[in-house]
Amino acid sequence: MLFLDKSEISKLAKELNFNLIGFTKVKELNKEVSKLSEWISKGLHAKMGYMERNIEKKLSVKNVLPTAESVISLGVNYYHDIEYDNRSNMGRISRYAAGKDYHNVIEEKIEKLIARIIEYYPDFQSKYYVDSGPVMDKAWAVNAGLGWMGKNSNIINAQIGSWFFIGNIITNYAFEYDVPVKDKCGTCTACIEACPTSAIIQPYVVDSNKCISYLTIENKGDISDDFKGKFNNRIFGCDICQEVCPWNIKFAKETTEEAFSVINKEIDLDSLEFITSEEFNQKYKNSPIKRAKLKGMIRNANFLKLK
Ligand code: SF4
Ligand code: SF4
Numbered sequence: 001m002l003f004l005d006k007s008e009i010s011k012l013a014k015e016l017n018f019n020l021i022g023f024t025k026v027k028e029l030n031k032e033v034s035k036l037s038e039w040i041s042k043g044l045h046a047k048m049g050y051m052e053r054n055i056e057k058k059l060s061v062k063n064v065l066p067t068a069e070s071v072i073s074l075g076v077n078y079y080h081d082i083e084y085d086n087r088s089n090m091g092r093i094s095r096y097a098a099g100k101d102y103h104n105v106i107e108e109k110i111e112k113l114i115a116r117i118i119e120y121y122p123d124f125q126s127k128y129y130v131d132s133g134p135v136m137d138k139a140w141a142v143n144a145g146l147g148w149m150g151k152n153s154n155i156i157n158a159q160i161g162s163w164f165f166i167g168n169i170i171t172n173y174a175f176e177y178d179v180p181v182k183d184k185c186g187t188c189t190a191c192i193e194a195c196p197t198s199a200i201i202q203p204y205v206v207d208s209n210k211c212i213s214y215l216t217i218e219n220k221g222d223i224s225d226d227f228k229g230k231f232n233n234r235i236f237g238c239d240i241c242q243e244v245c246p247w248n249i250k251f252a253k254e255t256t257e258e259a260f261s262v263i264n265k266e267i268d269l270d271s272l273e274f275i276t277s278e279e280f281n282q283k284y285k286n287s288p289i290k291r292a293k294l295k296g297m298i299r300n301a302n303f304l305k306l307k
Contacts, residue, residue: 094237
């Protein structure tokens, strides 16, 4: 079996400004897939049909890379202590979308990391994913010890909190493995209490049909009047359950990643009426905001104006 000293990879990852790294042996994710299937069977994934697909790849990454031995989980901090304008005509953008699109930024970093590894180990085979594709990114991050799954369903690291993106590399190499960390949510229920739409229906279970993040981004339909006045001016995504988390309040650190410098923190709710789709696409072409499209953002702005 091909074996590599993980400290070599960790050193290269640090040079590329990855904040977290963990190594885990591939296995079938039976427990995680069964929880996912139960969540889907209750319709809690709302209209995110892609969640239902590629279950066999979610179960075993050997269905993605047959020679897979390990998963390397990586984390990049994106936190900024942002000062928001509290005027009611300003819609807030979730922190993860304040800078450049993390998919591109992290994919580029991972590609550089893999290229560096291959310089030394030409038979290093790999497949990688950043919050897309058929693998369970959070489950691998937990197994690799990056953090524990919080009651708000974000992965929390005891040193930097939960404001980090995850990328996973599946590889044919073996390492000395890390172990999952203990759940440190304890008796805390701050996220459950703070969620304005009661989307965390029980600890560790989020109902996407009620989650502002889903409703303002993935959702293609109307937003129910049931949520009127509950969005706290969130026009794209929602950070509330992370903002109240004591691990973030205490341990979140400003990111040093240039690409995540704040470009978009708010949008004037009236401004969207006056731009064309082309202008919108051009303005947000490097931002995760493009995902909601102009139509979705206008819907969100109009919904926030209902109060
Ligand atoms: S993102 Fe917002 S709406 Fe969704 S669970 Fe967290 S606090 Fe609730
Ligand atoms: S707010 Fe409390 S319960 Fe929720 S994720 Fe953070 S520590 Fe866990």
